[in-house]
Amino acid sequence: MGVLMDHRNVRIVFFVLCLGVIVASTLIPAYAQGDEGQGLTIGFSQVGSESDWRTAFTAITLAEAEQRGINLLFSNAENSQEAQFEAIRSFIEQQVDAIILAPVIETGWIQILQEVQAAGIPIVIIDRNVTADESLYLARVSSDFVFEGRLAAAWLAQETSGKCKIVELEGTVGSSAARDRQIGFNEVIALFPDMQIIISQTGDFRRALGKEVMEGILHTENPAEICAVWAHNDDMAIGAIEAIKEAGLDPGQDILIVSVDAIPDIFKAMMEEDANASVELSPYMAGPAFDAIETYLNGEMVPKWIPVTGGIYLPDTAAEEYARRSQ
Numbered sequence: 097m098g099v100l101m102d103h104r105n106v107r108i109v110f111f112v113l114c115l116g117v118i119v120a121s122t123l124i125p126a127y128a129q130g131d132e133g134q135g136l137t138i139g140f141s142q143v144g145s146e147s148d149w150r151t152a153f154t155a156i157t158l159a160e161a162e163q164r165g166i167n168l169l170f171s172n173a174e175n176s177q178e179a180q181f182e183a184i185r186s187f188i189e190q191q192v193d194a195i196i197l198a199p200v201i202e203t204g205w206i207q208i209l210q211e212v213q214a215a216g217i218p219i220v221i222i223d224r225n226v227t228a229d230e231s232l233y234l235a236r237v238s239s240d241f242v243f244e245g246r247l248a249a250a251w252l253a254q255e256t257s258g259k260c261k262i263v264e265l266e267g268t269v270g271s272s273a274a275r276d277r278q279i280g281f282n283e284v285i286a287l288f289p290d291m292q293i294i295i296s297q298t299g300d301f302r303r304a305l306g307k308e309v310m311e312g313i314l315h316t317e318n319p320a321e322i323c324a325v326w327a328h329n330d331d332m333a334i335g336a337i338e339a340i341k342e343a344g345l346d347p348g349q350d351i352l353i354v355s356v357d358a359i360p361d362i363f364k365a366m367m368e369e370d371a372n373a374s375v376e377l378s379p380y381m382a383g384p385a386f387d388a389i390e391t392y393l394n395g396e397m398v399p400k401w402i403p404v405t406g407g408i409y410l411p412d413t414a415a416e417e418y419a420r421r422s423q
């Protein structure tokens with residue numbers, strides 16, 4: 097048989113190739129055809145709805161899923177790790193294509209992550225971190241909480257020339273967001289002998305609790321000695337602002353307010369000269385998480401950590417930021 101094919105053979109080869117392409121395209125799943133996400137079912141276990149930031153993060157995630165044609169099974173754990181275990185087991189039973197977990201606390205995840213892995217389901221950790229070997233999850237999409245704490249402290253050190261007695265309102269006990277923000281903040285103030293945390297209490301990232309805790313602190317501490325409130329999120333800062341006002345003091349002047357999230361309400365407080373600085377935590381994490389899942393399902397490599405970044409915001413841009421973020 098010669099190397100050259102006659103016209104009839106060329107037509108047969110062409111026909112077989114076309115048939116192959118048609119058959120292959122019906123076998124490739126929808127997400128591999130440039131129609132990313134379309135048709136995937138993804139389970140999302142969310143922490144809860146403790147803050148405005150969390151509510152915005154949920155809304156953005158639901159909208160992003162809808163836009164991509166992803167069938168998102170959403171579960172709100174109301175700050176319970178047990179509820180998150182239940183949700184994840186139900187996602188496994190429903191044989192979802194992937195899972196996204198925003199963990200309430202950092203520890204206690206190894207067994208459930210092993211169950212997810214045994215079921216062959218990729219899982220992305222979003223926002224807060226877990227203490228587990230990274231082979232147990234596909235990727236982590238998050239900000240650098242230690243950096244956020246450092247940024248807040250650096251601003252405060254500059255603003256007070258390194259001399260300040262600080263009240264700390266901590267986030268949820270056991271969450272990586274609270275722990276790492278505290279680590280970063282403390283690292284920086286340790287460089288300034290006249291900066292000290294005089295009292296530190298948890299407000300669980302909640303506005304009402306932030307207020308309640310600050311009311312108590314204004315009774316137990318000498319308010320005239322408090323130079324600043326460092327709150328692990330804006331909601332607790334806003335609660336503290338209310339408490340400071342009710343105590344007859346001027347938040348933003350008598351007591352400086354620095355926090356994290358950059359939600360619309362903190363910009364409003366800055367416009368009213370009640371708050372001084374907020375470190376941004378971007379709520380736009382779902383896009384990168386969905387991208388990671390789709391990339392993985394297409395057989396491509398995914399980085400273990402996908403960072404989201406943010407800067408520090410001050411009153412000079414508050415009106416502009418408020419208008420932009422409260423649309």
Ligand code: AHR
Binds near residue numbers: 357377
């Ligand atoms: O994990 C991120 C933190 O959780 C946000 O800073 C806080 O507002 C939320 O509740």
